[in-house]
Amino acid sequence: DAKTTQPNSMESNEEEPVHLPCNHSTISGTDYIHWYRQLPSQGPEYVIHGLTSNVNNRMASLAIAEDRKSSTLILHRATLRDAAVYYCILRDQGGSGNTGKLIFGQGTTLQVKP
Amino acid sequence: KAGVTQTPRYLIKTRGQQVTLSCSPISGHRSVSWYQQTPGQGLQFLFEYFSETQRNKGNFPGRFSGRQFSNSRSEMNVSTLELGDSALYLCASSPSYEQYFGPGTRLTVT
Numbered sequence: 001d002a003k004t005t006q007p008n009s010m011e012s013n014e015e016e017p018v019h020l021p022c023n024h025s026t027i028s029g030t031d032y033i034h035w036y037r038q039l040p041s042q043g044p045e046y047v048i049h050g051l052t053s054n055v056n057n058r059m060a061s062l063a064i065a066e067d068r069k070s071s072t073l074i075l076h077r078a079t080l081r082d083a084a085v086y087y088c089i090l091r092d093q094g095g096s097g098n099t100g101k102l103i104f105g106q107g108t109t110l111q112v113k114p
Numbered sequence: 115k116a117g118v119t120q121t122p123r124y125l126i127k128t129r130g131q132q133v134t135l136s137c138s139p140i141s142g143h144r145s146v147s148w149y150q151q152t153p154g155q156g157l158q159f160l161f162e163y164f165s166e167t168q169r170n171k172g173n174f175p176g177r178f179s180g181r182q183f184s185n186s187r188s189e190m191n192v193s194t195l196e197l198g199d200s201a202l203y204l205c206a207s208s209p210s211y212e213q214y215f216g217p218g219t220r221l222t223v224t
Contacts, residue, residue, distance in 0.1 A: 032211070034211075034212075036213075042215075042217065043118075043204050043206070043215030043216055043217055043218055044157070044204070044206075044213075044215045045215065046212040046213060046214065049211060049212070087157075091211075100145045100146075100147040100162040100164070100169070100170065100206070100208050100213060101147070101159050101162055101170045101172070102147070102149075102157075102159060102213065103159065104149075104156055104157035104158070104159075105156070106156055107156075
């Protein structure tokens with residue numbers, strides 16, 4: 001499975017945008033980039049995913065580099081509730097089928113200061 | 115829709131015993147995956163079931179097993195418990211690409 005690299009921790013001020021980076025230099029053509037987050041004392045929560053184009057949803061935006069070797073999760077306006085561990089995960093949704101196997105790294109712990 | 119539910123939420127067992135954990139997926143979801151989370155190893159994939167068949171398996175010893183029923187509910191079993199099996203066990207169900215996680219079962223082995 002291809003590996004991702006994320007900073008261990010980041011800090012942000014409330015109501016400011018947050019850019020969470022992820023490097024995945026060994027990504028393959030059929031790997032989708034998924035982001036999950038885990039709030040304290042909860043199970044992980046799906047945030048967003050994409051393949052090549054930038055993606056937006058109500059929670060966040062995902063910016064994918066043209067060579068796909070890196071991506072950035074963007075929280076447009078951080079709130080205290082966004083303090084969590086954010087995981088960038090590559091998921092092969094190609095010929096092996098749409099399996100439910102997610103390989104979690106250590107993630108980025110985001111602190112949001114009031 | 116109700117979310118993923120896991121029972122029990124907390125469990126204390128003694129080394130050498132066995133334990134069964136239960137997971138009820140979101141209605142209509144046919145894929146159920148299990149994960150183990152510990153402070154040292156983080157989140158690790160155990161196995162995935164789809165339509166009552168194990169579709170994928172992580173690198174865990176044979177003491178860890180699971181099954182899925184025709185209504186998509188799933189159980190995982192750990193036999194001959196070891197102290198290192200103390201962890202949060204998370205279940206996730208999926209309709210396609212995204213996974214929805216339950217709150218987990220906190221297992222403590224003494």
